[in-house]
Amino acid sequence: MNNSSIRTRLILLMLAATVIPIVISMIVTYFYTTRSVGTKLIQENANLIYQGKTNVQAYMDTLNRNSLSLYNDPGILLMLRRNVHDYTNEAQTYTLLQNMTHSVDGIYQIYLYMAKTRRSTLLIGDIPKRGYDTDNFSEPYTTGNPSSVVEPTHMSSIYGLGQSPPYYDPRPVITLHRAIYNVPTTEWLGTLSIDIKLEAIQDIADQLFNKQHERLYLLDQSGMVVYSGDGSLIGKPLSDAWTSPILESKETRGQLEMNKSVYLYEKMDTPYMKWTLVKEIPHSYLYEGARSLTQINIIIAAVSLLLVIAATLFVTIRITAPIKKLIGTINQIQAGNLTARVDGEGQDEIGILVRRFRTMMETINNLILREYRLNIANKTNQLKALQAQINPHFMNNALQSIGTLALQHNVPRIYSLINSLAKMMRYSMNTNQEAVPLSMEIGHVKAYLELQTERFEGKFRTDFELDEVALGIEVPKMIIQPLIENYFKHGFDPKLGPGHLTIRARVEPGGGTGPGEVPLKPGGEAGPDGAGADSGHAAASARRNAPESRPDEDSAAADSSPDSGGTSASPVLFVEVEDNGRGIPEDKLTELQAGLAVMREETGMDEEGGIGIGNVRTRLRLYFDPQASLTLENTDPHGVRITMRIPLGEDTTT
Known part of the structure; x- marks a missing residue:
């Protein structure tokens, strides 16, 4: 703990002002309570012994008078x-x-x-x-x-x-x-x-002491035990250290402290007997009530002390915590973490300072962070090609040669498949374009499906339901094919009958988030219409340079909330991929939706190392409006529907 910090000084001052008085009060209370309660108990026991002596003497006097009745x-x-x-x-x-x-x-x-x-x-x-x-x-x-x-x-x-x-x-x-x-x-x-x-005698004496903790003796003038709570002493002489001082005392009543005990005595001096009634009370029992009361007081004081300490720490930490958080955030930023969260919503001067600092960091991050994260997401599209380390031009030329050879041997089907593979490779290896018209993405999907049709021997069919307006809207590359690939990996099952894929694209005038949709975080304004690739690229650049929401707002809750989205007056692009495969169990579906929030955003990698739904989600949130969403839902009787909802700018479809 830094002794020069405001927090340390404030804690020490408040603790000294509260702990010291409480501790002093506890000590004074203990000694005063012990003394007062002990004195009171001794007085009460002395009165009790006196009453016992009176009862014993009255009984013996009655007996003595009864012995005189023969004279009558x-x-x-x-x-x-x-x-x-x-x-x-x-x-x-x-x-x-x-x-x-x-x-x-x-x-x-x-x-x-x-x-x-x-x-x-x-x-x-x-x-x-x-x-x-x-x-x-x-x-x-x-x-x-x-x-x-x-x-x-x-x-x-x-x-x-x-x-x-x-x-x-x-x-x-x-x-x-x-x-x-x-x-x-x-x-x-x-x-x-x-x-x-x-x-x-026992009936009278047993009312005068607690057999478990105290001792009672009835002695004659020679020290012989007339009665005692310890039956083994009755009828025997008692030679304890306290016996002689009490029997030889000239006082008829009194007390003696010895051997960590208090001895209260009352003497009965009559012509026919000289007895002494003695009660021994150990200090441990005499002050037990005082200790119990003191312990209760100590517990109350200790609880109060803990509450005071807790309140002191709470107040001081409450005051100084925003400052320490701000210092910690500044240290992180100084170390290079420009996305460090800046918290503070107080209305005092410290809260104002924190909010101004947060606004400043948001401005800086929006200038440098957005372009960096978008480039990372786009690099994912090149992952498999980079791993293969194959020259794209050599691969294209080789495929063209194989296709020509297939035509020469009159095998047009092989040529068609090789041509589809070549189209896919050219599309995926072209890193100059980050966004393409939806029509180009659909062409890439058709090439991929042609290869899959050959692989599965035509055991599935594909339907396209595409609006002409939707085909001209720019979307990130490789945004539909990973969704279709999931069908062949996890959903296609010949036992369920012929497979059926439906790909839809439509533009609707405004609308809110549909049921079950997973809204995605913002990535800027919507792109332009399909007027041309150059204008689309310029619009994409404008989107990337637009201010981004705070990095700290990117959370799993935002990617899985079914209600975030609201209502937008701008047109909305809907892209759906629906199949009739095995579907997803409800528990697994919930897990997948939650898992979208924890996939690695840096690469968009799925669990098998491919380019999957995580990549799609990452690029949607970087390119489009805060209302963009990704939906996974089961269909009836079986199958899965994946829907991308992309709000567009006002000029997108004009």
């Missing part, structure tokens, strides 16, 4: 104070424990030990187990405790009452142990232990 039963208290026990007391004990079991959700079993009578009762699912003359199984948790205490999560037991049926598999439970005293004294009467299902 005088019969149980009397039974605990006396060393007497009977079946009535057992029924009363069962009723008390059953009521306590159903008063709070989540109770798994209740154990009651009566110290006076040394009796134990365990109620599991409304089924009692009783023990007589037993020791206090919960003594380690009640001795020395003035009230209740909570035992962290452990596997349930049957409190030493033996393995009598029914049997229950151990399960994780949390136990509230309460020592029973003879109020208002401190006399110890027994022990009440209530086992709580771990699911009661």
